[in-house]
Amino acid sequence: MTQHAPSQALDERELLLKLFQAAVTAVDPLQVVGPALPARPQQGRVIVLGAGKAAARMALAVEQAWPVQAPGAEVSGLVVTRYGHGEATSRIQVLQAGHPHSDSASADAALQMLALAGSAQAEDLVIALISGGGSALLSLPAEGVNAADKRQVCAQLLKSGAPISEINCVRSQLSAIKGGKLAEACGAARLLTLVISDVPGDDPAVVASGPTLPSHSTPALALEVLQRHRIEMPDSVRLHLLRSQDLSPAQVKPVAGPREVKVLATAQMSLEAAAAVARQHGLLPLILGGSLEGESRDVAAVHAGIARQIRQFQQPVAAPCVILSGGETTVTVRGNGRGGRNAEFLLALALSGADVPELHALACDTDGIDGVEDNAGALLSPASLARAADLGLSAADHLQRNDAYHFFKALDDLVVTGPTRTNVNDFRAILLR
Incomplete structure (x- = not known):
């Protein structure tokens, strides 16, 4: 799995990756x-x-x-x-x-x-x-x-x-x-x-x-x-x-x-395993459910709204917390880009949740393959949009072309695990400290 410095970002990333690993191990x-x-x-x-x-x-x-x-x-x-x-x-x-x-x-x-x-x-x-x-x-x-x-x-x-x-x-x-x-x-x-x-x-x-x-x-x-x-x-x-x-x-x-x-x-087993790890690290887990469906962009907007409510009003839980969800979103293909539903979810979350302070997130398929690509999913940090802009990348343009894969690849933020040889569908975690 891809990992990064600096230390502050590394801590968040490592924790998100640890949650994902716990989710996969529980359904091995x-x-x-x-x-x-x-x-x-x-x-x-x-x-x-x-x-x-x-x-x-x-x-x-x-x-x-x-x-x-x-x-x-x-x-x-x-x-x-x-x-x-x-x-x-x-x-x-x-x-x-x-x-x-x-x-x-x-x-x-x-x-x-x-x-x-x-x-x-x-x-x-x-x-x-x-x-x-x-x-x-x-x-x-x-x-x-x-x-x-x-x-x-x-x-x-x-x-x-x-x-x-x-x-x-x-x-x-x-x-x-x-x-x-x-x-x-x-x-x-x-x-x-x-x-x-x-x-x-x-x-x-x-x-x-x-x-x-x-x-x-x-x-x-x-x-x-x-x-x-x-x-x-x-x-x-x-x-x-x-x-x-x-x-x-x-x-x-x-x-x-x-x-x-x-x-x-089941996806619920994965979410409960990740929730247990979150508690060990002082985070309150909020499990939204293991059977969420809908267009990836719409599901991302809902998740961003929940994160915003937590930041502004400490509802339904207060930070530090992690929002966990599973299920299977869908992507209506409009463009000719590359990227599975998890990368598309994260790219839409970056845009929908751009105003949510210190939002870190991971979205991956538990089988290790996001759609037909070589990655399980990707990671999102508060700096992702700014880093992309420095590289001349437009998040909105990449989303319009269904090209989330190349967006996160350019940031070196793809999560690559290889086949896990299990499959309880998508795993999403939004970390708010």
Whole structure:
């Protein structure tokens, strides 16, 4: 992670980075997966399936909890994660595929996973390891849907500013594996789904579009989302959604075997871990919530307003304090710049909160990747706007072009962690001393 002198700024930066590290550590799969596993079966097989940015580390956690030499059923399986997010597992194969845009490796992974699930017998235990990012990583078009058409629709949705719940609603309806279809393939086998949640509200059926859980989505709802966001629908997509509306309940395959789901890690857990560290450093934590949604710029303006109220009136808490929040904001792409939603949040906060004295902030994605960039997020200090002006940079211009990445890169204020191999979405901290 980037660090800086002088000493006054270094103290604030170090503390913000420490809060972020605590947030990530609290939801590390190696911490949360093992305790959630049942007793190791003594007969049959343990088949591990998984998808998401945390999938490989979740698989490693299963291997560590159930080592080769320990008695019990054989453990094997297959998970898919984003390129660069793998782990050195020995019994569970790790595939890597494209994110946020699916590629041919995503479809290959889905086909292999469906085949492995289909091999499960009634005496077997199937463990599904599901985390954010799985929607793109486990992508197999439904029958009749052209793969390129599906990618085109999803790419438009990602740029539209639609919330993740609506994007996943469409994805599940256009998929041959999401929305519970992987569970159908498991037949009579016992199925345990372990979830690391990256969605506001932590509904496990929404994470990765719920490959092992019944979908809340319907074809009609998917059509409404696409129409409301003015997404151009190729013929194969439109016809599939229209035909799917006519399916009767009898045409939907029943789920046969025992099913159980556990949510292991959430944004709230990250925020509480950061709050504990804040208290240790004499700061009063104000947790706004782990499920905040909305346009990054609008969410930043609200945060700036809360910081202003604290400075002026000591409400709802008094400084020294830290404002903490999580969830997933969105960015409606208007320009051709670079930068994820966390960097955009910070740049908008710099402008909205320019009148708030001594405002320090950090905004990062807990998976270590802000959008498609190489940074987790960025840091903001009271001097950021002045330093940028000295370099001839206009914060307003960069925000207009959705170019927060280059703004913070020029200031050497990007936070670069590399993949964390977990994912409970965004983490934001505003420090007021």
